Amino acid sequence: MNALSLSEVTVDLGPRRILERINLVVTPGSFTCLLGPSGCGKTTLLRAIAGFTPLSSGDIRLGERSITELPPEKRHTAMVFQSYALWPHMNVGDNLAYPLKLRGIPKDERTQRVATMLERLALGGFEHRSVTQLSGGQRQRIALGRALIIDPPLLLLDEPLSNLDASIRRSLRGELRQLQKSLGLTTVMVTHDQEEALQMADQIVLMREGHIVQVAPPASLYQQPADLEAARFLGVDNTVACSPQDPSALAGAKTLGFRTREARVDVAPSVNALVRRGQVTECVYTGDGYQIGVTANDQTLFATARTPVEAGRFVTLQVPESALIPFGPDHRYMPSLNAQEHTA
Incomplete structure (x- = not known):
């Protein structure tokens, strides 16, 4: 069974067509990167999967279920944004626990799951620390943990490492990929960084002007690009x-x-x-x-x-x-x- 499938997905924003008849299959447990230059439509595609951008036509399915008409909160996907989107008035533990609180998870279970997630993120003991005291890399880990703590069937990442220094970015690539593999989590990530996509992805979706140009494993894409552009x-x-x-x-x-x-x-x-x-x-x-x-x-x-x-x-x-x-x-x-x- 496919974890995620897109069929003839088209998005218009006013008179402008942003995505044109996108067809894509993402297998369970895989890591897919949407890659392309600025303005190619990759972020719009991710937002369409998440439910933040409505389709003009087409269908998005998670497993056997169509999620095209569902609002974001009903899709059971989790999204990590480029800007971290952490609440500065909450400490680390409360930021992580908030999605569980919204789902009615009892306090004792929330506390246990927060502690487990912090250990997994190599941030054990940070529960009571203010997020404003964290480094950029630590904030990104917390943003990732807040998405993972609800155990989503699909993780969506919108250029999550682009705001970090080069050395931290390289380190977090490996950590993120290792965590994704250990959890067997189906992941779709937007990036404009070719090196990042080549190092992290099982498959890369190369986009240009609202179309998919090529879908291939990293080595095939690098050695056999679809065209000269x-x-x-x-x-x-x-x-x-x-x-x-x-x-x-x-x-x-x-x-x-x-x-x-x-x-x-x-x-x-x-x-x-x-x-x-x-x-x-x-x-x-x-x-x-x-x-x-x-x-x-x-x-x-x-x-x-x-x-x-x-x-x-x-x-x-x-x-x-x-x-x-x-x-x-x-x-x-x-x-x-x-x-x-x-x-x-």
């Missing part, structure tokens, strides 16, 4: 026109894309590689090496090097075949001949 969003920052000397497995491709970190200018020649000869125009230190700008055939490409390379020097830029992403004349992803043979 998706590839660029996912960090493919170099594209070249395919030429006869490029690897034969890529024959028929119009354009080849690759990421700067996959290209090198200081390695021995390779047989199965894209090769371009050009002149160095810039050399920038990146902390773990150097980014090299190379002008070849009136086009600037970027590669990496272990040591600095002086401007004006002629170098050979190489990208291994395995790191090249081929696209056809329509800019759609085109499997290589090797991949087609393997599939056959």
Whole structure:
């Protein structure tokens, strides 16, 4: 049984169409990320699932039950907002206990469940602390705990880590994912951070202008983006026109894309590689090496090097075949001949 299914979900806000015929299946216990640039509709989709944004047409089902016409409080979903939304006049324990109080849970049981949740969040003993005394990471844990304490069948996260410092965000990613796995909780999270989605998700829903472009596991999405625009969003920052000397497995491709970190200018020649000869125009230190700008055939490409390379020097830029992403004349992803043979 699917934990969550969306069928032909469409949302109009005034004259503007925000979501266009969205179809999506989320399996029980999985972690799904809605990923895309600002304005693509991912937050609207999450709010539609939660019941805060009404549908113009379509259906949303939780298990076998349609929740399309139900108000948010009747959907039995839990949502964690970007802004934490904690009540500053309540201490930590009262913030966590409030959803249980609304559901008529007896005080003794509320106290026990709050203590258990705080231990799970590595915040044991924080019951009586004011939320205003907490760090950003601790506040986000409490916001998450307040959602989890009602044992929801579906957890919805609206960019919950975006307000945190980079180091805390990286740490909380792992904690959140571990907690989700241990609870077997079906989770849908909105993010614009590609690294976050790739690290946390079982499946990623890539969105653009109110449509779903691609649904895939992280590795498949990263290595086989649906089209050139998706590839660029996912960090493919170099594209070249395919030429006869490029690897034969890529024959028929119009354009080849690759990421700067996959290209090198200081390695021995390779047989199965894209090769371009050009002149160095810039050399920038990146902390773990150097980014090299190379002008070849009136086009600037970027590669990496272990040591600095002086401007004006002629170098050979190489990208291994395995790191090249081929696209056809329509800019759609085109499997290589090797991949087609393997599939056959």
